[in-house]
């Protein structure tokens with residue numbers, strides 16, 4: 001789907017929370033995003049549109065700009081030019097990380113990033129959706145969360161027996177699971193999941209695909225992954241990124257049969 | 269919602285030991301000072317009471333530093349500034365208490381102002397004759413500086429070495445300012461020759477003992493506040509910020525709010541420590557702002573055990589006791605000894621005294637637990653049962 005098409009979709013004029021007009025009906029709308037690092041052009045006019053409740057897999061060779069795209073969406077990296085709009089009204093290029101997270105965009109990092117000195121349960125506790133202001137955290141609701149609420153999430157990611165262990169003691173795969181659990185606790189509208197199955201066994205990979213499909217029933221999800229097996233198991237549209245722009249988009253069969261995609265992957 | 273952990277449950281074993289020792293000291297020291305006659309070998313002389321009181325003030329300073337460094341990862345090399353400001357606020361009150369009894373006998377102006385030809389009291393001295401006002405300033409002045417400094421630095425995402433350097437610059441700048449006579453705060457002589465506190469003679473034995481007990485109480489309160497903060501969700505978030513600040517932002521936290529809050533509370537605690545220090549030591553001067561003072565406080569915390577609160581207090585008392593002994597014997601050697609101690613602790617006890625003890629005990633517990641059958645490792649069962657429940 002091209003950017004023009006996404007704009008053509010923009011029929012609704014219902015005002016958003018900021019009172020702005022909806023630019024698009026898409027949940028996430030990126031258009032002609034450009035990012036340069038010390039002269040290296042990591043994103044060169046990336047456009048991508050994600051519908052509400054859609055799951056999308058992003059593939060592409062190393063250095064294609066996949067992670068950089070997530071950095072732009074989450075406010076970590078400011079694009080040089082281009083549009084990034086969430087929910088039709090929020091200009092992501094002007095907001096800081098915390099505001100973007102508050103809007104409902106959650107992220108799992110390529111290198112699993114959990115709070116190592118905290119227990120598994122506390123990692124979930126800190127991720128739980130709800131007010132996050134500093135002063136109320138001394139006395140407020142996050143001090144009275146039922147253990148059961150945390151265990152419900154740990155059960156989904158299979159970490160209940162590890163709830164009291166420091167996150168630092170988990171294996172790589174378990175940290176990936178914990179970070180997915182934190183995403184679930186955050187309950188965002190859009191989940192950005194960067195290489196979730198790196199370091200997992202085949203069986204675990206399959207479980208992860210299942211879990212993501214389940215999550216995608218009521219959330220929009222973007223998954224970056226190299227593992228084609230896994231991508232196929234997600235049963236969703238696929239976008240192939242190459243040299244900072246979308247090269248092809250469609251079903252997994254269509255994309256993997258696209259001669260340009262084949263060339264990019266074989267050409268390495 | 270689950271009830272919050274009851275307040276007493278937040279105190280752990282080392283906390284109870286700490287509070288118990290403080291209570292014992294609060295009973296024994298006054299008893300052996302007031303009830304045991306001076307001739308007896310068990311008698312604790314009044315100057316020793318004040319010396320111990322001074323150690324406890326340092327312990328409170330160390331505790332405040334541990335709150336930001338141990339839990340927030342903010343290595344402040346300028347905490348002496350907050351201690352000094354609290355001390356000056358108290359010193360100003362004590363100066364006003366002198367009244368017309370100064371050497372020059374001026375009804376209002378302290379001696380140094382008469383000497384410098386001041387015609388009237390500078391505006392910022394107003395109100396300091398009123399104890400509640402001075403007590404408020406003891407909290408407000410360091411707290412406000414801590415808040416402003418913290419807010420600006422943390423919002424600009426200044427961290428690590430850069431932050432440490434600007435905290436050091438802060439205390440250095442204050443030192444230079446307080447050395448100036450036209451600051452109206454006594455220049456390099458500072459404030460001294462105190463007579464009364466709340467109309468009691470500040471030199472009197474009973475007053476000394478009371479100040480000592482109050483310091484112990486302040487230390488216990490400081491510990492309870494810091495402990496409450498660090499075991500709450502706030503403290504967990506603070507530790508998360510210490511370990512992975514960027515990650516917390518993507519969860520929606522604003523780290524600068526959390527850090528500024530810790531820094532402000534910490535600055536106020538340091539201010540109280542300084543305020544209790546001044547009447548027991550009898551003087552406050554700009555040397556309290558020297559960068560080395562703040563660095564020494566960091567060493568106390570490191571030696572005692574960063575991130576343990578109790579360890580910070582212990583480190584402060586032990587090292588200052590050693591300092592008293594050593595500076596009596598060979599004053600030149602102290603800085604070398606302190607430096608050597610710091611290096612040795614960094615190399616061999618990186619978690620400090622209390623941190624190492626906890627790790628040892630934890631290992632023993634783990635070894636005992638290992639003899640029990642392990643919990644079965646349940647594989648991820650995921651969606652089927654997981655989501656439905």
Ligand SMILES: Nc1ncnc2c1ncn2[C@@H]1O[C@H](COP(=O)(O)OP(=O)(O)OP(=O)(O)O)[C@@H](O)[C@H]1O
Pocket residue numbers: 037038040042060061062063064065066067068069110
């Ligand atoms: N902060 C940065 N500073 C400089 N260069 C960067 C930075 N972040 C990314 N890059 C460069 O931008 C390019 C795109 O990186 P990116 O991480 O987005 O790739 P990717 O598609 O996620 O690759 P991979 O599959 O290896 O994770 C790479 O060449 C990378 O070296």
Ligand SMILES: [Mg+2]
Pocket residue numbers: 066067068110194
């Ligand atoms: Mg990447």
